[in-house]
Amino acid sequence: MTWPARLALVGILGALAPPARADDGSPPAHVDTGFEGKATIELEIDRCPPPPQVDGGKMREIADEHYRRGAVLYSQGDYDGAIAEFAASYCLLPHYKVLKAISLAHERLLRFEQAVRYLERYVLEVPDDVRGATENKQTMSARIQVLRNLPAQVQVASSPPGARVTFENDQGLRGEGKADDKLIELLAGHYTMTTTAPGYEPQRREVDIGIGKPYSFVVTLARQRGKVHILTVPGDARIFIDNRLVSLGAWDDELDVGTYTVEVESAGRVSDRRRIEVAPGGDLAVTVELVPQPTSGRRLLVAAGTAAGAIAGASVGTAVDASESKGPIAGGMIGAAVGFLGSYFGAPDDISSGTSSYILTSSLIGYVEGIAGATLFSDRVATSSSVGAAGLLSGAIFSSVTARSFNFDAGEAALLNSGALWGGATGGLFAVIFGLPHKLSGGIVLGGLNAGVVAGALLGRRYKISRRHAALVDLAGLGGMAVSVAFESGIDHKADTPKERVAHFALGGMAIGLIAGVVLTRRMDEPRTPKLAPRALTIRDAAGNGVVGIGVGGDF
Numbered sequence: 394m395t396w397p398a399r400l401a402l403v404g405i406l407g408a409l410a411p412p413a414r415a416d417d418g419s420p421p422a423h424v425d426t427g428f429e430g431k432a433t434i435e436l437e438i439d440r441c442p443p444p445p446q447v448d449g450g451k452m453r454e455i456a457d458e459h460y461r462r463g464a465v466l467y468s469q470g471d472y473d474g475a476i477a478e479f480a481a482s483y484c485l486l487p488h489y490k491v492l493k494a495i496s497l498a499h500e501r502l503l504r505f506e507q508a509v510r511y512l513e514r515y516v517l518e519v520p521d522d523v524r525g526a527t528e529n530k531q532t533m534s535a536r537i538q539v540l541r542n543l544p545a546q547v548q549v550a551s552s553p554p555g556a557r558v559t560f561e562n563d564q565g566l567r568g569e570g571k572a573d574d575k576l577i578e579l580l581a582g583h584y585t586m587t588t589t590a591p592g593y594e595p596q597r598r599e600v601d602i603g604i605g606k607p608y609s610f611v612v613t614l615a616r617q618r619g620k621v622h623i624l625t626v627p628g629d630a631r632i633f634i635d636n637r638l639v640s641l642g643a644w645d646d647e648l649d650v651g652t653y654t655v656e657v658e659s660a661g662r663v664s665d666r667r668r669i670e671v672a673p674g675g676d677l678a679v680t681v682e683l684v685p686q687p688t689s690g691r692r693l694l695v696a697a698g699t700a701a702g703a704i705a706g707a708s709v710g711t712a713v714d715a716s717e718s719k720g721p722i723a724g725g726m727i728g729a730a731v732g733f734l735g736s737y738f739g740a741p742d743d744i745s746s747g748t749s750s751y752i753l754t755s756s757l758i759g760y761v762e763g764i765a766g767a768t769l770f771s772d773r774v775a776t777s778s779s780v781g782a783a784g785l786l787s788g789a790i791f792s793s794v795t796a797r798s799f800n801f802d803a804g805e806a807a808l809l810n811s812g813a814l815w816g817g818a819t820g821g822l823f824a825v826i827f828g829l830p831h832k833l834s835g836g837i838v839l840g841g842l843n844a845g846v847v848a849g850a851l852l853g854r855r856y857k858i859s860r861r862h863a864a865l866v867d868l869a870g871l872g873g874m875a876v877s878v879a880f881e882s883g884i885d886h887k888a889d890t891p892k893e894r895v896a897h898f899a900l901g902g903m904a905i906g907l908i909a910g911v912v913l914t915r916r917m918d919e920p921r922t923p924k925l926a927p928r929a930l931t932i933r934d935a936a937g938n939g940v941v942g943i944g945v946g947g948d949f
Contacts, residue, residue, distance in 0.1 A: 434510050437476060437495070441484030456486035463494065472498040489518035493533075505540050505604035506581070512537050543605030544578035549588070551612045556590040558612075560600075572612065581605075588612045592650040592673070616649035619675035623655065626682040630659040657681045703729035704760065704785060746860075750806035751799065752792040758813050759788020761842060768835030805853035807863035809846065815870060816845015818903065825896040862917045866910035873906020874899045 444452065463478030476498045483491040496511035516530050516537070523529075549558045551572035558577065560568040562584050570577040572588065581604040589595045593614035602608065621644070623632055628642040633656040639646075648671045658664040662683035669679060703726070763784020801809070820841020824834035881898040 434506055436507065436510055436514075437480035438483050438487075438492075441480075444485060452485055456482045459485065460491065467494075467498060472501045487518075489515050489520075492518065500540070503605065505543055505606070509537055509540050509604065512540075540604060541581065544580055545602045545604065545606050545608055547577040547579055547602070547608045547610070549573075549577070549586075549610045549612060551588055551590070551614065553590055553593065553614065556588050556593070556612065556614060559587045559589075560584040560602075561587065586610065588614060590614055592617055616651075617673040618647045618649055619671040619673060619677060621646065621648050621669070621671060622676075622678045623657075624678075624680050625657050625659075626680070627659055627662070630657050630662070630681070630683055632657055655679065655681075657683060659683050661686055699729050699733040704782070745802070747802040747804075747806045748796045748800075750803060750860075751796060751801040751809065752789060754806060754810040754813060755788040755792030756785050757788070758842065758846060759791070760785035761813075761817060762839060763787075765835045765839040765842065769839075801853070802857075803860040804858045804863060807860045808853040808856075808858065809849040811863050811867050812845040812847070812849020812852070813842055814845070814867065815903070815907065816848065817842040819845070819900070822896045822900045822903075826893050826900070828893060858918050862914055865914050865917070866907060869910025869913070870903050870907040873902040873904070873909065875902070877902020877905070 445455070447455070459478045459482035463475045463482065466472075466478060467475035476495055479491055479495045479498065483495070492511045492515040496508045496515065499505075499508040499511065512533050516533050519526050519530055519533075521527075547560075547568070549556075549570075549572040551558070554573045556572045558570055558572050560577070560579055562582050567582075567584065568577050568579045579602050581602055584600050584602060585597055586600050587595060587597050594617055596612055596614055600608075600610070623640070623644040625632060625642055630642060631638060632640045632642075632644050634644075634648075634653050636654070636656075650671050650673050653669050653671065654666065655669050656664060656666045662685055665681050665683055667679075667681075669677060671677060760781045761784075764781040766784070767780035817838055818841075820838040821834075823841070824837040827837075877898040878895060880902075881895055885894070
């Protein structure tokens with residue numbers, strides 16, 4: 394800045410200097426701001442030092458010297474120095490025009506709150522009898538309003554990025570935006586800043602926003618959490634969460650809200666892998682029961698194929714030459730060889746026991762249905778044998794084609810087998826009880842067999858039981874029949890006991906045995922919660938460091 398320009402600026406500021414007036418050496422009392430409810434801002438003129446003990450003329454000379462220094466410092470861009478000199482001048486000789494000079498210096502430093510406070514004091518201290526006082530006050534009041542409406546520029550950074558930020562005061566919502574995005578403009582005031590993000594706890598803080606200033610806030614949100622309880626059967630299964638081993642048998646802790654992969658594995662059992670969703674404040678209980686590794690059904694299928702081939706071959710041999718035993722024997726041997734070779738080379742190594750059992754059961758069902766159906770039309774043994782062989786082959790082909798679609802497990806195949814067994818046995822016993830002719834007996838057996846097959850298939854789809862469970866129920870039915878027949882022979886010593894009577898006892902014993910077996914084994918396949926199970930626990934020390942410890946826990 395050139396010296397003429399500086400002198401001109403000093404001259405302009407000099408016009409603000411207070412006019413000469415009589416002074417008794419002590420400054421007048423400060424005027425109250427008159428603005429209630431405003432946040433108090435301490436101004437430089439509010440902490441004036443004690444004035445020097447000099448006469449009025451000397452006091453004015455010192456005040457003028459401070460003012461001239463302030464004007465020079467202002468022209469040089471040292472606004473803090475100028476404010477100090479102007480304030481020293483005002484403290485010695487208060488005059489309203491000095492307040493305006495201090496306000497201009499604060500405005501240059503972007504201290505708009507202090508600038509507004511000085512202008513408010515200026516408006517209050519302008520005497521009403523000064524020329525142009527009313528217009529001057531209106532102009533400065535408009536300037537005050539302009540400064541107050543200068544928005545502050547607020548930048549918010551959040552973790553996680555992109556959180557929603559809202560600013561709210563007593564009058565309601567005043568500003569909102571996204572963290573790590575555009576600046577948020579706010580008028581000066583006291584706000585409650587709320588930061589939210591899905592899956593995180595909201596954070597609130599009280600902030601004071603000044604006029605026209607830049608602000609920057611960094612917010613770190615804590616993840617919302619939910620409780621998770623995992624229990625496994627067997628009780629020593631390993632529990633992994635997102636490929637991290639957390640416990641053995643049982644795990645009870647909190648997780649951050651989100652989706653996790655839980656994997657449970659144990660030796661000799663099929664691993665279970667699933668996704669879980671942890672909700673805010675949720676309480677999720679997960680029970681994982683690992684099923685045993687499926688046993689291979691290859692050996693069973695090879696044995697069944699050999700037996701089925703022998704039966705089919707014998708049936709064909711009987712149809713060819715029913716008068717001699719050579720035909721059935723030769724046919725049975727040839728059929729056994731063909732069945733063995735076909736099943737040995739045709740059965741895959743990984744075929745499950747449920748699939749092989751389903752194929753075996755279907756083949757036998759087809760054989761029995763073929764014989765029972767043939768009796769409806771013919772009494773010839775050769776015809777029944779040939780139709781039975783055709784039924785066995787049809788059942789084997791049908792089950793082989795549909796095995797992948799039905800995907801029977803061992804329990805479902807066992808229920809299908811049990812339904813066919815007891816349905817056919819019931820039909821046969823009813824045929825004996827009613828003394829039906831040969832053709833009608835075949836029809837009754839055929840109807841009972843089909844009813845049992847349908848019932849077994851439906852039960853298998855509705856209930857999940859193990860093969861062992863089904864075998865115990867079958868054993869209970871056979872035991873009931875044996876006990877009933879033995880009981881009948883014990884109370885009836887006649888040599889020619891009617892077959893109908895024996896069939897009655899056998900049917901009743903079968904029903905009682907099956908019902909007793911179902912009742913006694915009803916809880917056999919329910920998951921067993923171990924009372925004691927090993928657990929891996931995370932123990933934290935006073936510093937918050939986690940240490941994994943192995944212990945034993947459970948319910949008592």
